[in-house]
Amino acid sequence: MTAMSRILEIALNVFLLLVVLGFAGWVFSRSLKRSDDPAKLIFKWVFTALAIWFFFAVAAPAGEKGGYDAIYAIIVTLFCGIAMAITWRHSLIDLIANPIASLYDGGREEVEPKPYYSVALTKRKLNRPFEAIASIREQLAKFPNDFEGVSLLASIQAEDTKDLPGAEITFNHFCERPDAPPKQVAAAWTQMADWHLKIAQDADSARAILGKIIARFPETQLALQAAQRIAHLGGTEKILLSAHDRQAMAVPEGVRNIGLLDSTEFLRPAETDPKQLAGEFVKHLAQHPLDTEVREKLAIIYARHYQRLDLAALELAQMINEPNQPPKRVAHWLNLLADLQIHGGADYETVRETLEKIVERFPGLPVANLAQSRLNLLKLEIKGKKETPNKTLGVYEQNIGLKYGSPRQL
Numbered sequence: 001m002t003a004m005s006r007i008l009e010i011a012l013n014v015f016l017l018l019v020v021l022g023f024a025g026w027v028f029s030r031s032l033k034r035s036d037d038p039a040k041l042i043f044k045w046v047f048t049a050l051a052i053w054f055f056f057a058v059a060a061p062a063g064e065k066g067g068y069d070a071i072y073a074i075i076v077t078l079f080c081g082i083a084m085a086i087t088w089r090h091s092l093i094d095l096i097a098n099p100i101a102s103l104y105d106g107g108r109e110e111v112e113p114k115p116y117y118s119v120a121l122t123k124r125k126l127n128r129p130f131e132a133i134a135s136i137r138e139q140l141a142k143f144p145n146d147f148e149g150v151s152l153l154a155s156i157q158a159e160d161t162k163d164l165p166g167a168e169i170t171f172n173h174f175c176e177r178p179d180a181p182p183k184q185v186a187a188a189w190t191q192m193a194d195w196h197l198k199i200a201q202d203a204d205s206a207r208a209i210l211g212k213i214i215a216r217f218p219e220t221q222l223a224l225q226a227a228q229r230i231a232h233l234g235g236t237e238k239i240l241l242s243a244h245d246r247q248a249m250a251v252p253e254g255v256r257n258i259g260l261l262d263s264t265e266f267l268r269p270a271e272t273d274p275k276q277l278a279g280e281f282v283k284h285l286a287q288h289p290l291d292t293e294v295r296e297k298l299a300i301i302y303a304r305h306y307q308r309l310d311l312a313a314l315e316l317a318q319m320i321n322e323p324n325q326p327p328k329r330v331a332h333w334l335n336l337l338a339d340l341q342i343h344g345g346a347d348y349e350t351v352r353e354t355l356e357k358i359v360e361r362f363p364g365l366p367v368a369n370l371a372q373s374r375l376n377l378l379k380l381e382i383k384g385k386k387e388t389p390n391k392t393l394g395v396y397e398q399n400i401g402l403k404y405g406s407p408r409q410l
């Protein structure tokens with residue numbers, strides 16, 4: 001047992017020694033990395049080791065003898081202490097002062113390098129675009145993947161120097177990288193499409209660029225957003241062309257003595273025929289099936305004008321079941337379907353099932369909490385909004401709009 005205890009004691013001492021040496025090595029290594037002058041720090045360590053050795057080898061044995069040897073030991077110890085204080089005085093001051101100074105200057109934490117475009121922005125404000133471009137290129141040479149700099153460079157090329165091909169090359173060089181973030185790629189190409197529309201009035205080029213987003217990220221939310229923009233390029237193109245080809249328009253004379261008329265109903269502009277709108281929406285969706293804005297309007301016409309809640313539900317279901325739609329949009333369409341169901345006289349269970357789909361699909365999200373609050377008050381909402389028809393509605397053609405076949409479940 002004695003031999004075993006001795007072995008355990010030796011093993012424990014060796015382990016503790018290794019721990020102390022490891023910790024000391026870690027401290028030395030960390031100190032060297034953070035030191036402004038490693039050679040000077042190594043000299044301090046060597047001098048300190050020699051001073052400690054001299055103290056234990058000379059001063060300590062002399063102090064044990066007493067008499068003049070003890071006085072000698074005190075003097076040697078005093079000189080060793082003074083030498084150590086001189087050697088480490090700056091380090092001791094830093095040890096005390098750094099915690100306080102770091103509250104104001106951030107201490108010794110390394111600042112992450114990043115590009116600065118303040119010079120370029122100033123040059124741009126002073127109407128010196130080429131100097132701004134040169135400044136940006138200097139920063140991009142150091143940080144070639146910085147999207148902020150790429151966007152700023154392309155913006156100056158497109159808007160200040162009217163160099164759309166140059167801006168497109170700048171964006172394409174960034175977007176064609178395999179590791180380029182999808183959101184930044186989509187943002188770059190979307191901005192490029194906007195420039196083609198606003199600066200060059202070129203809807204075809206804008207359509208082609210947005211099509212690149214769909215091809216690069218198929219069946220994603222980015223592709224859906226690009227398809228939505230493509231669907232509305234026709235209207236944007238008409239507005240841009242009309243601004244450059246304005247024709248004289250004759251303004252008819254206003255109604256005289258309007259304040260003396262018994263009624264002004266005849267002055268109210270005629271409302272667009274819902275049947276005509278539905279036909280236009282159907283044709284539009286045949287070309288752009290992912291246009292959710294138009295499909296939503298068509299669903300409202302089906303439900304409110306034609307009293308065809310089944311066709312409205314089909315339109316909304318097509319958007320709700322589309323993958324990668326954001327939760328907020330899906331919840332909006334389910335709430336809209338519930339509104340149309342209440343307006344159409346659906347029973348409580350039907351509306352409740354519609355709203356419960358929001359809670360089931362998005363548990364824990366704010367849209368689910370709002371849907372649950374609406375469910376709690378649903379009976380009162382139905383009671384307050386339920387309307388009794390006061391006239392007999394006509395019979396409309398059954399296959400209005402798109403031919404879907406049998407209804408789908410949401």
